[in-house]
Amino acid sequence: MKMRNLPPLNALKMFEAVARNSSFSLAAEELCITHSAVSHQIKLLESWMGVKLLQRHSHGATLTPAGQILFTTCVQLFNSLENCINDIQQKPINHGITLGAPSSFMANWLISRIESFEEKYPEIQIKLMTSNDFKLLENEQIDLQILSLNRQVQLKSDLVKIHLFKDKIGPVLSSEKAHNITQPSDLLTQTLLHTESNKNAWSFWATQHQVKLNEAKNQRYFDHLNLMLEAAANGLGIAIAPEILVEKQILNGQLIAPFGFTDSDAEFTLCLKQNCLKNSNLQTFIEWIQYQVSID
Structure with missing residues (x-):
């Protein structure tokens, strides 16, 4: 029987705590163990994975793309x-979000901002789940869904969308690549990087800027946006990305946006079921995220 190819699960638990708290010290305090024990487990996990997972600095820790x-x-x-354990033990589940x-x-x-919500509303537990469509929302496995949606998309009658x-x-590209890029057509001399989450992004942008995409030197595809951005930052090509998701990389100089950003035919939208509109916890979160958007 083939064994599962999984890393040490205790190390994963500690990694999740460090990443969630952006701090080794806070993770150690939460888990009631020493700072050095947490550090040892993270090193063990990174060694097993063969890749750097956390960047340590004086103010705590930040996640690498991996x-x-x-x-x-x-x-x-x-x-x-x-949730499974709560069901088996028949324990009441905290009515969070x-x-x-x-x-x-x-x-x-989201993750860099969610701590401010938890500090302000410690009684409301936030659980995050990766979701790229409405299935989990429609099946009531989640309470809220954030997606980038075409403005013309019509939702089912029992769903409500709130513009963010x-x-x-x-x-976006590395500074080294930027020297030879002076006009949109110059991009075609480089490898264009795509992500599976938005396969039409390059074609939309190219149409808006009268660029013939089929004349591109080369094209490469990535499963995850973060991997695509890491490739761009390392000079492997030019990525196409939402402005809101590359702000950090542009501010710290990892990436440059030589032609700025263009309105696409989509918008980031918060969706929920019509019958949940009066839920006080959901209303609290909606007001919080709308405020976060307004101060960006």
Whole structure:
């Protein structure tokens, strides 16, 4: 019988705690163990994975692109496991909020802000689940769903959508690549990077800027937006990405947007069931996220 190819599960538990708290010290305090024990387990996990998962710095810890992908999966699996255990033990489940969103949105926008909600409303537990469509919302496995939706999309009658912000997109690349890029057509001399989550992004942008995409030198595809952005930052090509999801990389100089960002035909939208509109916890979260959008 073939054994599962899984890393040490205790190390995964500690990794999730560090990533959620953005701190080794806070994770150690939460788990009631020493800082060095947490650090040892993270090193063990990174050695097993063969990739760096966390960047340590004086203010705590931040996730690498690989770490962001693993953290998103851990959150989803731990949430499911916790719910399963509660069901088996017949314990009442805390009436919190389960929020679904694409992993790229959670990693690049939501997770860095969610701590402020938890600090302000400690009585409302937030659970995050990776979700790229409405299935979980329609089946009432989650309470809220965030997606980038075409403005013309019509939802089912029992669903409500709340606009968050426009989904502006644009090419992003490393500073080394930027020297030879002075006009949109210059992009075709480089490898264009795509992500499976938005296969039409390049064609939409190219049409808006009168660029013939079929003349591109080369094209490469990635399963996850974060991997595509990491490739762009390392000079492997030019990515196309939503402005809201590359703000950090642009601010820290990892990426450059030579032509800015263009309104796409989509917008980031928060969706929920009509019959949940009066739920006080959901209303609290909706007001909080609308405020976060307004101050960005």
